[in-house]
Amino acid sequence: MEQKTRILIAVVILLLMVGIMVGVDAFRGRNTTMPSEGGDVELLAGSIPIYVDGEFVAAFVPSDLEKLEGASFVDDEEGKTQEGWLLRDVLGLYLSADELAPGMAITVSSSSREKSVTLTWGEIAEPENFVMFDLSGRGTLKLVSKLEGFDTRDDWVQDVDQIEVAAQ
Secondary structure (H helix, E strand, O other), X not given: OOHHHHHHHHHHHHHHHHHHHHHHHHHHHHOXXXXXXXXXXXXXXXXXEEEEOOEEEEEXXXXXXXXXXXXXXXXXXXXXEEEEEEHHHHHHHHOXXXXXXXXXXXXXXXXXXXXXXXXXXXXXXXXXXXXEEEEOOOOOEEEEOOOOOOOOOOOOEOOOOEEEEEOO
């Protein structure tokens, strides 16, 4: 075998290995869930699961939201700008419009803060309510809003770690 042929084979093998590594890395970056034994879904660290009537539908991490159009408002309490992504747009990534009706209850919760809020799809879908996720300084999501009754910092849900959609 000639030296030229051996070099060509080595380059092809090297390119295949790099391609496989890039492919596996890309697959891991897109997948936010992994199946575990017993058929349950095991979430990767930082993932926020979405459940519809108790059934797991999808999960996302804050970096998945960067492809969405941003939104912002200035809160009345401290005059600070809250910017992030509308909850209606986030849910729209994983649920079809047919799955969401105005009276449906959507609960966003934080187990570490032992706090949750339940809003209707009609309240969330209304653009002027600005029901949205804002990225905290620690890289976690907090649910903020201008919606009356959910428009102060004490009402907002910090460190969100689950979304539950339920028909009423």
